[in-house]
Amino acid sequence: MTTSASPSLAVNVGGIAMQNPVTVASGTFGYGVEYADWLDVRRLGAITVKGIRLEAWPGNPLPRHVEVPGGLVNAIGLQGPGVAGFIAQYLPRLREFGVPVIVNIWGTTVEEYAEVAARLSDVPGIAGLEVNVSCPNVKAGGSAFGADPATMAGVVAAVRRRTPLPVIPKLAPNVPAMGPFARAAAEAGADALSLVNTLPAMVIDIERRRPVLANRVGGLSGACIHPVAVKHVYDAAQAVKLPILAMGGIQEAREAIEFLIAGATAVAVGTANFIDPSTPLRVIDGIRDYLVRHQMRDVAQLTGSLAVS
Amino acid sequence: MTTSASPSLAVNVGGIAMQNPVTVASGTFGYGVEYADWLDVRRLGAITVKGIRLEAWPGNPLPRHVEVPGGLVNAIGLQGPGVAGFIAQYLPRLREFGVPVIVNIWGTTVEEYAEVAARLSDVPGIAGLEVNVSCPNVKAGGSAFGADPATMAGVVAAVRRRTPLPVIPKLAPNVPAMGPFARAAAEAGADALSLVNTLPAMVIDIERRRPVLANRVGGLSGACIHPVAVKHVYDAAQAVKLPILAMGGIQEAREAIEFLIAGATAVAVGTANFIDPSTPLRVIDGIRDYLVRHQMRDVAQLTGSLAVS
Amino acid sequence: MPLGEAAILEQTPVSGGYCLLRLAAPELAAAAQPGQFIHLRIPGLETTALRRPFSIYRAGAGELAILYKRVGRGTDVLATLPAGTRLSVMGPLGNGFPLASGDRLPILVGGGYGVAPLVFLATRLPRKGVVLLGGRRAADVLCIADFEALGWSVEVATQDGSLGTEGLVTDLLGRHLDAGAPPAELFACGPDGMLRAVGTRAIAAGCRAWLSLDHHMVCGIGACLACVQRLREADGSIHIARVCKDGPIFEARTIVWEDPA
Amino acid sequence: MPLGEAAILEQTPVSGGYCLLRLAAPELAAAAQPGQFIHLRIPGLETTALRRPFSIYRAGAGELAILYKRVGRGTDVLATLPAGTRLSVMGPLGNGFPLASGDRLPILVGGGYGVAPLVFLATRLPRKGVVLLGGRRAADVLCIADFEALGWSVEVATQDGSLGTEGLVTDLLGRHLDAGAPPAELFACGPDGMLRAVGTRAIAAGCRAWLSLDHHMVCGIGACLACVQRLREADGSIHIARVCKDGPIFEARTIVWEDPA
Ligand SMILES: Cc1cc2nc3c(=O)[nH]c(=O)nc-3n(C[C@H](O)[C@H](O)[C@H](O)COP(=O)(O)OP(=O)(O)OC[C@H]3O[C@@H](n4cnc5c(N)ncnc54)[C@H](O)[C@@H]3O)c2cc1C
Ligand SMILES: Cc1cc2nc3c(=O)[nH]c(=O)nc-3n(C[C@H](O)[C@H](O)[C@H](O)COP(=O)(O)OP(=O)(O)OC[C@H]3O[C@@H](n4cnc5c(N)ncnc54)[C@H](O)[C@@H]3O)c2cc1C
Ligand SMILES: Cc1cc2nc3c(=O)[nH]c(=O)nc-3n(C[C@H](O)[C@H](O)[C@H](O)COP(=O)(O)O)c2cc1C
Ligand SMILES: Cc1cc2nc3c(=O)[nH]c(=O)nc-3n(C[C@H](O)[C@H](O)[C@H](O)COP(=O)(O)O)c2cc1C
Ligand code: FES
Numbered sequence A, B: 001m002t003t004s005a006s007p008s009l010a011v012n013v014g015g016i017a018m019q020n021p022v023t024v025a026s027g028t029f030g031y032g033v034e035y036a037d038w039l040d041v042r043r044l045g046a047i048t049v050k051g052i053r054l055e056a057w058p059g060n061p062l063p064r065h066v067e068v069p070g071g072l073v074n075a076i077g078l079q080g081p082g083v084a085g086f087i088a089q090y091l092p093r094l095r096e097f098g099v100p101v102i103v104n105i106w107g108t109t110v111e112e113y114a115e116v117a118a119r120l121s122d123v124p125g126i127a128g129l130e131v132n133v134s135c136p137n138v139k140a141g142g143s144a145f146g147a148d149p150a151t152m153a154g155v156v157a158a159v160r161r162r163t164p165l166p167v168i169p170k171l172a173p174n175v176p177a178m179g180p181f182a183r184a185a186a187e188a189g190a191d192a193l194s195l196v197n198t199l200p201a202m203v204i205d206i207e208r209r210r211p212v213l214a215n216r217v218g219g220l221s222g223a224c225i226h227p228v229a230v231k232h233v234y235d236a237a238q239a240v241k242l243p244i245l246a247m248g249g250i251q252e253a254r255e256a257i258e259f260l261i262a263g264a265t266a267v268a269v270g271t272a273n274f275i276d277p278s279t280p281l282r283v284i285d286g287i288r289d290y291l292v293r294h295q296m297r298d299v300a301q302l303t304g305s306l307a308v309s
Numbered sequence C, D: 001m002p003l004g005e006a007a008i009l010e011q012t013p014v015s016g017g018y019c020l021l022r023l024a025a026p027e028l029a030a031a032a033q034p035g036q037f038i039h040l041r042i043p044g045l046e047t048t049a050l051r052r053p054f055s056i057y058r059a060g061a062g063e064l065a066i067l068y069k070r071v072g073r074g075t076d077v078l079a080t081l082p083a084g085t086r087l088s089v090m091g092p093l094g095n096g097f098p099l100a101s102g103d104r105l106p107i108l109v110g111g112g113y114g115v116a117p118l119v120f121l122a123t124r125l126p127r128k129g130v131v132l133l134g135g136r137r138a139a140d141v142l143c144i145a146d147f148e149a150l151g152w153s154v155e156v157a158t159q160d161g162s163l164g165t166e167g168l169v170t171d172l173l174g175r176h177l178d179a180g181a182p183p184a185e186l187f188a189c190g191p192d193g194m195l196r197a198v199g200t201r202a203i204a205a206g207c208r209a210w211l212s213l214d215h216h217m218v219c220g221i222g223a224c225l226a227c228v229q230r231l232r233e234a235d236g237s238i239h240i241a242r243v244c245k246d247g248p249i250f251e252a253r254t255i256v257w258e259d260p261a
């Protein structure tokens, strides 16, 4: 794929070696297999799958989503097959793609997070764990663990103790400052950071005077959250040395390049997959073109290259 | 303006009697006089002016704004004439409009906030103070005071001690949960709450690899923040009994009605003024039409009318 | 089926706010099965606007048609696009109707744009049968001529009585499900309330009813879990299916209807 | 001037990516002064898209024209709008050029779309003078015929030498500011670098230069403080002016140029 003149796109995110810096955001790409008919998933830097807890989980009632200007509000509620179901139904096929698999995990207790991590560490074919402490759509678990640095760090430390896999906490954007969260995660043993999750949001049907979503609230994703995410990525990169996996509103290579310049090592395409499944590949190509045009030999030169006066 | 058949639009926001529930958001309507040629400002429920501190303040270097999908990122940096300048240059003309004037205040220290409040309490023609503890665009002051409930409450309490005017803290949207802030503000003596300010954001010029804004970061406003603001308003209304002045992304009456249903007593139109200065009047008319259509006699029936199952 | 583009061949208002859209899409047309849908990206909408799903109305000879109703900003924009415009299309998606063996009389029940997939189905079923069409008023009842041209017998009910019987389309079902009527198999597409009523009657009459569900969708291919539907398996266990991928067509007996919100 | 709507009368590509847009706007046309601008809302852009400012190129007989260059998504969309489209227009905005008394020779200096307000100015100044026009290449030099028809003498400089002198428009200034030349007053509109150079030369030559600044704008009417410019008052104190409301035209001596970013 790369000729000698072509810049190097390979990156390493906390121990996960990726052929290029582009993965997909958890929950927007199913378990990898669903989109396999629609793009060459072997070209991705990694595949990040939908959140998994210990047991199967039904998710929220419908409606689970609503479109808003420049974005999408979802409250899927982390429906999933549980660890055993994931390993049996999806992992074999995922392994065949030959790209690193990042599993997004969550739990309703700290112990559950750790247990999920341990179980996933026993099976081959998983490259790393993204620890979701920021899902706004479940009552227990999710954002309840991500609202303050100490609680979040407790989850990260518990997971860390039970797995040799790279641990990547996924942080919430609705915080006053990302620095304290980034530092707490680093101290708790995180190998990289993933940011950001969706912004808690609510949409009301004014005719019925009811929330549109059955879950009342959901998480805002898509183009409109990109400038918010870039600020968080920049702040996290200033605070810690950990590699950052950045996401939020990537639609084209441009938004991904902003993340890299702000300090991200890799990026994930989320909501845009729904609109155009070829987005991750266009982003990979766009990053390569940018590097060529700016005479950079390695995407690492882009990471953190922001000049501030 | 109201015939006998017409529903009542009058509201009271923490002691500020407004003929209708629609004001303008601080910083998007200058000092009231600038837009007087473009709409009948006498029809507004109140006029909220740009942030004022003790002394004149130059604001940030240019560029101070950048357009993004569904929104605007600004870093004006609270440029203003200071208390004395405001009283001399703008207040006389503002008084003539005959609608309540809400002055948005800030300071670089807690004492300065209190001093500004005291000085503005000595002059006639000011209906209330909106206390900005959430501006993302100044180094000292602004969001530094709004990042945790206790610090924020300290500012509110200090202002409270120095003014008999209604005190309305203006809160930031980038918090894990609005409840603790709302409760802290209430306990510190706030008469109402104003929410939300802009979301901290960053936009990078990828060709130059520099932040677009001279201030590096700015605040995101406009349509895209509306679902985030609605959630905060709902949470605040669940947490405290204080009247809420809601803002963030109002473009038409629909978004304002969502805020009222979520629990707001009044709303403010911000960024939309720049695009269509008649927005506040269209919103007033749209709320009236909605009340008529839904056979409500008073806009108070709308406030907090959200049905949740 | 890779992600493709298709050019608009024709865009014609029909009646009652409905429009016919013909697309040049040879591969898609060749693969399409009745009951499947396409997921269209509508150009000119704001950033992050999702695709919109539409049932396949006709497919063949290198082209594919849908029949859509203008109901919101997506379909409003769609209606303005001139012939020649290229659209990004995902499809054909979903499971499609089972093509019955022919030993039972097929009865198609359609409401509103729900007739679209039934027309396509009528062209492929091995045996002709009866079509029951409903709508609020005459303008909402589409495709009568299509079915008649295919040799199907058509009965109509409108709520205002402006065409056919006054009442609901489900009122027309009774006589066809009578003990004395020939054994039937039902295929229905339309609003939830109608589907539910068709399902209830089919179950009572002991015949199968294939219902095409109209859930809002995001990805359209089974990845996001926005469109789920609880199903009761033969063994009584509950299974969460995705309408876009495992459906949109499910047999009435398996569907667990949620209480009306 | 209340917020109004104006219908597009004509939309014509000129050269070098420039277009002429004529609007039916009687009140606005009657009130417009040279150097003022209009703030246009461009339909079809995404939610929360700001208005775009454009200098008034011609005004009179119930209509108003602008000359715009396609440079981004707003002007790209603008260029697609057919005659008859109604646009929301705020204007006329800004202070406008002072209309000199006629005791000094007016010299107009324009670069790119900066010529637009100068054409309007040339129609209103009490005395005819000299116009110096610059651009990268011949296609960027607009309105020569306009000025000549008004009886002004035109000199051109292009960077590639494809029209007039090879070089910058400011190179043409020298001879007109010589000690021997008649006392002049300068009016300039164009890119920052050009304005700054014009200002520096005018100050050196002891004559006034009225510069029209091109700051990005939000409200366009002085309310948001997005477009500020520091000015040095006669007494040496610094004053922060709003380009949209207090400008866009300022006398060179008062402008405090920021260091290039
Ligand atoms: C499998 C399937 C087949 C369909 N076939 C047809 C058809 O043949 N002809 C036709 O006219 N319509 C059909 N629909 C409905 C069609 O998708 C919606 O009418 C359309 O998406 C409305 O888009 P809008 O932007 O105009 O409306 P808006 O109300 O502005 O849409 C807002 C959002 O809600 C979704 N939405 C709104 N109404 C519906 C609905 N009834 N069903 C699903 N999503 C909806 C939109 O996709 C969009 O995401 C079908 C839906 C499904 C699920
Ligand atoms: C007082 C004044 C008079 C002007 N007169 C003319 C004119 O007569 N003809 C003409 O072609 N252009 C003129 N401009 C510039 C014109 O406003 C911009 O070219 C236009 O806004 C670009 O919009 P866009 O969406 O195509 O570009 P984009 O780059 O997509 O715009 C993004 C944002 O940047 C702003 N912007 C981009 N370029 C400029 C610029 N050069 N100046 C100010 N804002 C900019 C836009 O308004 C918008 O908010 C004038 C600008 C000002 C301030
Ligand atoms: C439908 C949907 C489902 C999601 N599910 C998960 C999930 O299971 N776990 C998780 O950590 N994030 C989840 N997310 C968040 C995304 O991974 C991503 O952080 C967010 O959408 C921002 O990126 P985007 O703007 O590119 O979509 C989900 C997002 C969407 C839209
Ligand atoms: C240009 C601009 C200037 C602003 N200045 C202030 C300010 O001085 N004080 C303040 O409290 N909020 C300020 N804000 C925030 C607004 O008052 C409002 O809270 C925010 O823009 C959200 O509303 P909107 O989405 O309707 O614009 C400013 C916003 C903008 C866009
Ligand atoms: S729409 Fe995504 S799973 Fe059905």
Ligand code: FES
Pocket: D216, D217, D218, D219, D220, D221, D222, D223, D224, D225, D226, D227, D228, D242, D243, D244, D245
């Ligand atoms: S653009 Fe708002 S003050 Fe000039």
